[in-house]
Amino acid sequence: MIKIGVIGCGFIGTQICLAVDSGAVPAEIFGIFDFSDEKANAVLKCLKSSSPVKCSPEIMIESCDLIIECASQDAVLKYALPAAENGVDMMILSVGALQDPDFYETLEKTAAANHSKIYIPSGAIAGTDGLKAAAVANLSSVSVTTRKPISGLAGSPYLIEKGIDLADIQEPTLVFEGSAAEAVVGFPKNVNVCATISLCGIGFQKTAVRIIADPTISENIHELEVSGDFGRMKMIIENRPSPQNPKSSYLAALSAVSTLKKITSPIQIGV
Numbered sequence: 001m002i003k004i005g006v007i008g009c010g011f012i013g014t015q016i017c018l019a020v021d022s023g024a025v026p027a028e029i030f031g032i033f034d035f036s037d038e039k040a041n042a043v044l045k046c047l048k049s050s051s052p053v054k055c056s057p058e059i060m061i062e063s064c065d066l067i068i069e070c071a072s073q074d075a076v077l078k079y080a081l082p083a084a085e086n087g088v089d090m091m092i093l094s095v096g097a098l099q100d101p102d103f104y105e106t107l108e109k110t111a112a113a114n115h116s117k118i119y120i121p122s123g124a125i126a127g128t129d130g131l132k133a134a135a136v137a138n139l140s141s142v143s144v145t146t147r148k149p150i151s152g153l154a155g156s157p158y159l160i161e162k163g164i165d166l167a168d169i170q171e172p173t174l175v176f177e178g179s180a181a182e183a184v185v186g187f188p189k190n191v192n193v194c195a196t197i198s199l200c201g202i203g204f205q206k207t208a209v210r211i212i213a214d215p216t217i218s219e220n221i222h223e224l225e226v227s228g229d230f231g232r233m234k235m236i237i238e239n240r241p242s243p244q245n246p247k248s249s250y251l252a253a254l255s256a257v258s259t260l261k262k263i264t265s266p267i268q269i270g271v
């Protein structure tokens, strides 16, 4: 059984630990880490058949086969390279961290040199299978429009920098329009899906992003539009947000668990 370490014990980390603990995934949780001890303790408390240690990511890197990052872009920047250098696989949820081309290239080369894998779940969006296949030929445009309720965008660095007060927004309002590269920096906890789409398609600079703050909805809605040699694709997903963290959709946690199932299964389905 593979040994996993989980960095980040918030909504997604908790769901992953619960799925492994229930036996739905054949893996052992070796260790968990969160810089909030309270969050790590809350995970330990809800596990019935696993007894992971609370340990540093450095210890996980020495002891685990796979590290799952479900914490923040900072955690990816800090731990992804050391894990790859040690031949340890990593699943990354805070995908926006990969927008720096130098970091991405170094990570890719380091993982290749040390036979480690980087797994990026489809997260809170759908359509990555079709997009990846379409990207084998020429793509002319890829765009993502994200609509979130006010609570799903609170605290974003871009809104703070631009002096946009979400409390003033009474109707659906376009708060950002630009590249995915800019979006994942300005909204690091809100649009990692745009990073995943960029990596599947035409990259961070060419992927167009619009973010709409919408006080009339309760779902996190992502609309993906792609055109290219294959034809045209349009996908809309209306995600239920996590009750624990309204910025993140429930599907993001399910996608991480599904990726873990794929990693641990001899049968690989889909692109």
Ligand SMILES: NC(=O)C1=CN([C@@H]2O[C@H](COP(=O)(O)OP(=O)(O)OC[C@H]3O[C@@H](n4cnc5c(N)ncnc54)[C@H](O)[C@@H]3O)[C@@H](O)[C@H]2O)C=CC1
Binding pocket: 007, 008, 009, 010, 011, 012, 013, 033, 034, 035, 036, 039, 070, 071, 072, 073, 074, 075, 092, 093, 094, 095, 122, 123, 124, 125, 188, 189, 190, 192, 193, 196, 244, 245, 247, 248, 249, 252
């Ligand atoms: N790829 C995708 O489609 C999606 C990605 N995400 C991203 O996944 C990550 C986890 O999401 P949630 O579980 O909903 O967030 P959360 O806020 O519920 O939990 C994150 C936890 O990580 C901890 N943390 C943050 N930085 C850390 C660090 N450097 N070292 C140790 N602990 C750290 C926090 O204390 C918190 O307990 C976030 O970065 C989020 O933006 C969320 C939804 C969709």
Ligand SMILES: O=C([O-])CC(=O)C(=O)O
Binding pocket: 123, 124, 188, 189, 190, 191, 192, 193, 194, 220, 239, 247, 248, 249, 250, 252
């Ligand atoms: O969960 C979502 O709907 C999207 C999200 O937060 C992200 O991509 O970071």
